[in-house]
Amino acid sequence: MENLDLSKLPKHIAIIMDGNGRWAQEQGQDRLFGHYQGVISVRKVVEAATEIGIQYLTLYAFSTENWERPEEEVTGLMTLFVDTIAKEVPDLHKNNIKLRFIGNLNLLPPHAREALDNATAQTAQNTGLTLIVALSYSSRWELVEAAKKLASKVKEGSMTTSQITEATLSESLTTSDFPDPELMIRTSGEFRISNFLLYQLAYAELYFTETRWPDFRKDDLVKAILDFQSRERRFGKTSGQLSSNDEKI
Ligand code: IPE
Numbered sequence: 001m002e003n004l005d006l007s008k009l010p011k012h013i014a015i016i017m018d019g020n021g022r023w024a025q026e027q028g029q030d031r032l033f034g035h036y037q038g039v040i041s042v043r044k045v046v047e048a049a050t051e052i053g054i055q056y057l058t059l060y061a062f063s064t065e066n067w068e069r070p071e072e073e074v075t076g077l078m079t080l081f082v083d084t085i086a087k088e089v090p091d092l093h094k095n096n097i098k099l100r101f102i103g104n105l106n107l108l109p110p111h112a113r114e115a116l117d118n119a120t121a122q123t124a125q126n127t128g129l130t131l132i133v134a135l136s137y138s139s140r141w142e143l144v145e146a147a148k149k150l151a152s153k154v155k156e157g158s159m160t161t162s163q164i165t166e167a168t169l170s171e172s173l174t175t176s177d178f179p180d181p182e183l184m185i186r187t188s189g190e191f192r193i194s195n196f197l198l199y200q201l202a203y204a205e206l207y208f209t210e211t212r213w214p215d216f217r218k219d220d221l222v223k224a225i226l227d228f229q230s231r232e233r234r235f236g237k238t239s240g241q242l243s244s245n246d247e248k249i
């Protein structure tokens with residue numbers, strides 16, 4: 001941790017928390033056991049992100065496609081989400097963490113939605129880490145929704161076609177309140193995006209680790225950030241155009 005350059009921290013880190021099922025099965029356990037252990041990693045990583053001074057942390061917890069998993073896994077995950085939120089919110093609140101949820105939350109059972117709404121309202125005034133949980137989330141769904149919003153504004157006359165810009169498209173996404181992630185981490189050795197923040201990750205640095213999510217700890221997060229800090233972010237320019245004290249990182 002002492003090797004981190006605090007002046008070059010990513011403001012926003014996004015994580016695809018993958019590998020819970022395999023982690024559990026590798027030790028002869030039920031997949032749900034892996035999801036339960038994954039919650040411990042969430043707690044540790046949230047603590048570490050707060051300690052390091054990260055401003056935004058987005059965690060991919062459940063994709064729209066994950067609804068297609070066996071019913072008992074989906075039901076188990078929903079119970080885990082609701083129970084975890086109820087259990088963790090007091091501590092998150094005490095630590096000044098602001099909770100937000102992104103995704104097609106209409107697909108969630110009403111009691112789960114209620115738990116999310118309460119957690120969001122309870123922590124809305126907090127000024128520390130913003131913890132964004134992507135739940136029932138799909139980036140393609142989000143982009144389609146944004147297209148619909150913009151189209152209906154043009155149709156009703158409150159906006160012209162030429163006012164559809166990168167900025168107004170960004171503002172129509174579920175992430176409109178947050179800056180784009182500079183660092184995206186995926187655990188458990190898969191090298192894909194799986195429908196996560198396709199627009200927002202345009203210039204993110206991608207970091208992949210073999211570590212399964214239930215084994216991911218503060219040290220792993222620090223390692224990912226150190227790797228991020230060793231990279232040259234060129235944004236399409238040449239290396240020579242970038243001054244050594246470029247502020248963009
Ligand atoms: C990630 O772990 C958590 C969710 C998708 C809910 P997985 O459940 O995908 O674990 P693996 O990839 O099957 O090991």
Ligand code: IPE
Pocket residue numbers: 016017018019060061062063066190192194
């Ligand atoms: C992506 O993981 C979604 C989450 C981590 C919540 P998956 O395990 O669902 O992704 P694929 O199926 O391997 O692409």
Ligand code: MG
Pocket residue numbers: 018019020
């Ligand atoms: Mg997986």
